Amino acid sequence: MTAAATHRKAEDENKKNGSVVVKMEHLKKSFGNNRVLRNIDLAIHKGENLVILGKSGTGKSVLIKCIVGLVDYDEGKLEILGEDVAELKEKALGELRKKIGFLFQSGALYDSMSVRENLEFPLRRQSHSISKEQMDSLVKEALQNVGLSDAIDRAPSALSGGMRKRLGLARTLILKPEIMLYDEPTTGLDPITSKEISGLILEIQNKYDTSSVIITHDIECAKLTANRIIVLKDGTFAAEGTYSELEKSADAWVRSFFE
Amino acid sequence: MENVLLQHPENEIQETAELSESTSESPADSVFHKFFLEVSSITMFTLRFFKEVLKPPYEFKELMNQSFQIGYKSLPLVAITGFIIGLVLTIQSRPTLAKFGAVSWLPGMVAVSLVREIGPVICALIFAGKVGSGIGAELASMNVTEQIDAMQVSGTNPFKYLVVTRVLSSTLMLPLLAVFADAVGLLGSFVGVNLNGHVSAFLFSSQIFQSLDFRDLFPAFIKTFFFGFAIGLVGSYKGYYSNKGTEGVGKAANSAVVFASLMVFIIDMIAVQMTSLFQN
Known part of the structure; x- marks a missing residue:
């Protein structure tokens, strides 16, 4: 085992022992007769990068959308940062949501706004007392973090796919979330840009000590970013472990993801 | 849950x-x-x-922005339409009135037609085509590209920010545009009257004011608020709950115009019945 791998293994152990930031118990979600999530039990630890793999339509996106509240779950218990979501009032839920960042597959940039305005928008919404200077400084810092300082006055439509993803990431990070949810962060990108995005995910984890859930089909991204991997099949967890463990899984179906 | x-x-x-x-x-x-x-x-x-x-909180800044986009940017289209309607109505009505030797009634008749019915309804239909479809397409496009979801997760209430501001803006802007359309329509009528003779601006306006009274102006003005509300609401509804995919954007824009135009006629019919009821 190399020194880097040993270091990573030790880091993984630390993450496992850290406090739980997201806890799901017997979570279920159906759309009509289609049971998308069946009895999901999951704990995500502080500072951990959890990658969820699975075929399309197995409920990966629904799972993270349940965490952020874009999709209502039917049954079960969901605790975020120690608070039972079902027992929170609307205002408290809004406050809780501020601590969760979500990077959408498409970037979900506001087309009618410039890059600067895209970053200013969440700041204005969440802090009405913020000064122009503070806002400028936060916007510049966020763009610098993702290497987009030169694009500050451009329109989102003038950005490439990779730049849009990075801008989406900057817009999410500007609020300093404690939990990051990534919905297929490298889909549709070339291998070099994908690697850059994976690098950014790691950088964010190290810099801000965020806990992340990463939905991906990109095995390289999973290899680079995951402390732990879960393989989802038909709405349940088919396998769980580190990259190296699952790569050598006895289950041929699980192993097929890594080939 | x-x-x-x-x-x-x-x-x-x-x-x-x-x-x-x-x-x-x-x-x-x-x-x-x-x-x-x-x-x-x-x-x-x-x-x-x-x-x-x-x-609360109230989205005043976005309301002003939408009022500018919806109201101010619709002025040229409303002005052109209003002018042409006034002009054409005058030219088309003249021969019929001439048969009865009642050409002098032309300004008054056109004014009553324009202010009571044609001005508000035509303006609302133009508004439905421009603004209703615009709101439908914009919100549907935001829905498709997950921008509405992005607003939700960033702690913004997208319904309040996107829908409430647009519906309020269209409710407040359409009455102003309808008054403007009436005024420009009367200008078109003045031009139409002068194409086949000479009528001074003073005489034209005095005939208009003699023929119009509060019962013509007030119900016509009030119903435009309902037109604006229906157009904004239908456009927002169709866009906000559009199907995912590019097809959904087209469908949202199209159904917003069709449904909003239909609503304009239904509200107009109800408004006319209610006005008649109160006036009798």
């Missing part, structure tokens, strides 16, 4: 719709089912608007 981070009433309806597909319903039942689902959905949407419009 009742208390979750976000509520999306359409989710429930979609789920119910999916369930209904699996049961053995006749086509007629299915059409009725869909119709009542749509009616219940738009009713919930309207009730949510009234709930959100009263609840």
Whole structure:
């Protein structure tokens, strides 16, 4: 085992022992007769990068959308940062949501706004007392973090796919979330840009000590970013472990993801 | 599970719709089912608007921005349409009035027609085409590209920010545009009257003011608020709950115009009946 791998293994152990930031118990979600999530039990630890793999339509996106509240779950218990979501009032839920960042597959940039305005928008919404200077400084810092300082006055439509993803990431990070949810962060990108995005995910984890859930089909991204991997099949967890463990899984179906 | 981070009433309806597909319903039942689902959905949407419009925080900045986009940017189109309607109405009415030797009534007749009915309705239809479809397409496009979801997760209430501001803006802007359309239409009528003779501006305006009274102006003005509300609400509803995909954007824009135009005629019919009832 190399020194880097040993270091990573030790880091993984630390993450496992850290406090739980997201806890799901017997979570279920159906759309009509289609049971998308069946009895999901999951704990995500502080500072951990959890990658969820699975075929399309197995409920990966629904799972993270349940965490952020874009999709209502039917049954079960969901605790975020120690608070039972079902027992929170609307205002408290809004406050809780501020601590969760979500990077959408498409970037979900506001087309009618410039890059600067895209970053200013969440700041204005969440802090009405913020000064122009503070806002400028936060916007510049966020763009610098993702290497987009030169694009500050451009329109989102003038950005490439990779730049849009990075801008989406900057817009999410500007609020300093404690939990990051990534919905297929490298889909549709070339291998070099994908690697850059994976690098950014790691950088964010190290810099801000965020806990992340990463939905991906990109095995390289999973290899680079995951402390732990879960393989989802038909709405349940088919396998769980580190990259190296699952790569050598006895289950041929699980192993097929890594080939 | 009742208390979750976000509520999306359409989710429930979609789920119910999916369930209904699996049961053995006749086509007629299915059409009725869909119709009542749509009616219940738009009713919930309207009730949510009234709930959100009263609840702080208020989005004044976005309201001003939307009023500028919806109102000010519609001025040229409304002006051209109003002028042409006034001009054409005058030119077309002249021969009929001439047969009865009543050409002098032309300014008054055109003014009553324009102010009571044609001005507000034509302006509302133009508004439905431009603004209703614009709101429908914009919100549908935001829905497709997950921008509405992005707003939700960043702690913004997208209904309040996107829907309430647009519906309020169209409710407030259409009456102003209709008054403007009436004024420009009367200018067009003045030009039309002078194409076949000479009538001074003073005489023209005095004939207009003699023929119009409060009972012509007030109901016509009030109904434009309802037109604006219906157009904004329908456009927002169609866009906000559009289907995912580019096809959904086209459908949202198209159905927003069709449904909003239909609503204009229905509201107009009700307004005319109510006005007649009160005036008699």
